[in-house]
Amino acid sequence: MSLSEPARQVEALLFLSPEPLPVVALCEITDASPGAVQRALAELGERHGPGTGLEVAEIAGGFTLRTRADLAGVVDRLRERPPDDRVSPAALETLAVVAYLEPVSRPQISRLRGVSVDSTVASLVERGLLEEAGRPPDGGAMRYRTSRAFQERFGLRRAGDLPPLERFELSGPEAERVRLQLVQAGHLADDAAAPDDDTAPQGHAPGAPDDG
Amino acid sequence: MSLSEPARQVEALLFLSPEPLPVVALCEITDASPGAVQRALAELGERHGPGTGLEVAEIAGGFTLRTRADLAGVVDRLRERPPDDRVSPAALETLAVVAYLEPVSRPQISRLRGVSVDSTVASLVERGLLEEAGRPPDGGAMRYRTSRAFQERFGLRRAGDLPPLERFELSGPEAERVRLQLVQAGHLADDAAAPDDDTAPQGHAPGAPDDG
């Protein structure tokens, strides 16, 4: 089946437009006369007939392409599919850091994760898994905590109801603060941790990349 | 034109779904066999041919309906398109490395490219072309993979829908040319790209700066 050029254009426009398009808008966009647009719409009405899955409808002062009413059942099943709302690795790590250290700021999360977390945190707030927890009394960056929706999703009885951690190998002043915080919150045993002083890992040959 | 019932259903689903639908999802929703879904897709491919405004495409892990390429000019008048966000050569090379080696960490990419990729990767994540793929089970650097938006943008049917890398390897003579180029860059051989030769006022006499 071949459509006229204006009909092809109108079809693409009806397909993409989030709202019904009045004839006058179609004329403007396609540079066609009202008559030509009307003919295009007629062509499309014929193309998207009852034997197909779609139809051209005139609603709310404009034209639109939509699925046919008798296909509502199958469309509902599409809607009922569990949304693609999996927790990505990035989201999971960010959630873990916040859950264990809350309240915690984005820069703090970033330092621990080693990557920027701005967009991850923003999207987790949007999804309702994190929420703002105010700024520290002395000012500074906004801190975040996990939400009730987060606890429900992960089956936690309350904030801080988390699996205990066993190893803590990071070193440095910032790491020490993190370690103390984990110990105080009861997530990490006090003796689980202290990184092996200066006998640090020796066995790494120079030039041997290690993250392969 | 009349479609089979499965084709009508698949058409409605492809029209409505905000993301490409894999055959297995189409089977689940329509309660049809993979064969029936494939036949439905073939019917739809015929119905939405070059003479129409739409096409059925296999992209980014599934099937979708989209407008035909030649109508981009018209349909972009409908929506303000974001200013062309071109992918720089450095970003393209980084994307190529990730696409072939995913999941892959920033240090691994850096080592291969011989240059920093931190800011490039960060901006590609920001633009949604790369996404985090988690850390290896034993810890280590965050790894990255290409996103669905990447596959869409580059017309890939799914992750890894790439020509074999061997196809891009340099042939023996080409590799030899790289070596020769290095040699020639140092020696001002006659046929090498001698910068300004004897036409330049001072030639390349030592001590003759060309930009003060």
Next chain:
Amino acid sequence: MLAPGMPAPDALQQPIALDLFEGPFDLLLTLVLRDEVELLELPLVEVVTASLGENARERWDTDTAGELIVLLAAMAELKARRMLGEPGEEEPDPDTLEAREALAARLVAYAPFQRAAAWLAAQARDHAGPRYRRMPLEGAAPPPPPEEDPGRLGEAMARMLVAPPAPSLTHLTSRRVSMPAALARLQTALGRARAVSFDAFTDGMEPLEEAIALMAALELARRGEVTLAQAEPFGDIAITGSRL
């Protein structure tokens, strides 16, 4: 360093901002080889200072230090040859050959990805036209997402608390290398004598310092403060002050 994922700061990874070119060093070298950036117009001193910088010691690990030295040396050699305009028919010394081979091997190994990038660019052009209808499904809210296992949180956290394997720093020289200092030293030497022999000037220097000294000489030549003369390829370079 705290996070295992925190990338080791890498001298090679520092973007270098130059008038001519903004990008990482290696890419710069590649461009020069492709004749897209004129080697003679590149102030090497800027490349070097931008690469090594003042915090060179903190930035370096063994791998990158090695790579950087090889690349800087190769680049210095290329530039020197262009500036000196030597025909250089003779066989270069083994070290140079080795560095060159290493560089060539790297470029060859990386070439497939550059070609793949070109393929991707073509794909993007071919697929620039279609537009997708990305409208959220209307109607009743979807059912709640599936429940997650809380154990995953512990695992994710644990992975971040594992110490990254520490790179050995034993091969790193603790000597600081400063381009400005090298320039100053050379200028001082030229203040005492009209001409300086490069070999004499660099006697007893480490290879890296020698490379820096060569770049300092090239930089002064670029500024017009000295002239360089080399009787034969890889022979001694006479550095002569051009001020009165």
